[in-house]
Amino acid sequence: MARSGGPGSFVFGDEERKEVMDVLDGRYLFRYGAADAEGYTHKVVDFEDELKKVMGAKYAVATTSGTCSLLAALAALGIGAGDEVIVPGYTFIASISSIMLAGAIPVLAEIDESLTIDVTKIESLITPKTKAILPVHMLGNPCNLDAIMEIAKKHNLYVLEDCCQAVGASYKGKRVGTYGDIGAFSLNVFKTISTGDGGAVITNDENLYERAFGYHDQGHKPNRLGVEVGNRSLIGMNMRMNELTGAVALAQTRKLDEILETLRYKKAMLKDMLSDLPHISFRTINDEGECATLLTILFDTKELAEAFCEKTGGRPIAYSGWHVYNNMEQVLEKKLPAPTNNVNDRVYTKGMLPQTDDILGRAVNISVGVVDKGLGSGYGINILSTEDEIKQVASNIREIILSL
């Protein structure tokens, strides 16, 4: 079976190997250590520093996953029982479930043809309980951040950017994750860069950093510096990244811009070869700084999208079990693991977002860098594809579309 995964995982090489071997040779796998601790190679700290530099953020906390990053970010913002958070209905399940696990109430929003939150529909969802907007830079495409930030400012709401699928994307020259109050990243196997599993939170706010850090490690102050007894600011979890993961994260972060450049080049080539076809358009890209991990085709009708997918062995995005609210039965049924103080009397039903359903029924993902059946992108190219391979895939797609 062909390899699946994100572009970072396709380019694991000597750089990752060297960083991991440093850790193993030092036999020191815990993220904390004194500067002179024997064998300590501080890969997690170096990864956090590298991430801050690349993103242009003041603070970063490495975590064990994107889901944990979202939970730490929600905790940092103090979001909990009774608070409403506006989130798109097309996203990976964790954007919605993390809100529920924090004890808060997700308010599902429509997407537009960018496949990110429809900014014209946000204000009508705001109530006195609304605390935050959780925009998701879906499939590598930055949201319309100018509009989102304006709405947030006007209504005094926090913005938590879910950057899990858009690590490294930029909007108007600035990286996503630095527009809102706090940003969450994932390094799982399907993301732009990967450690198998892992994540990070970034922010420019010192207080949010301390709270996110504390939540990620038993309430400790950043890097457990100083005497902790009597000093811990909140009750936290253990979401600490270990040094082996940090080693891979460091090497992958150093490759991020090269990965993005390659993807943008290959996506442009593929897209150009398909630009004159009938029955289709492409989703709106909000900024050229997108990750170019996927090419999303919007067919004129649902029937055409399905007929196309029958030939490629995939399915339109609407069928994605992990990413479409309609298919998240545990969310729709509010199946929390245990009772909470939360009174969430919102009703979540299939079909409650008709605009989202219409778009996703006609939308098909072609892989450019993220090869993931779960995302509907089992078919396409990958970061290592040669020009000839890209031409071949383009010609197959052309042939199928012209035969519909």
Ligand SMILES: *Cc1c(COP(=O)(O)O)cnc(C)c1O
């Ligand atoms: C992958 C992803 C997450 C969760 O990341 P994990 O590392 O798998 O926990 C959250 N939100 C979005 C939009 C994602 O794509």
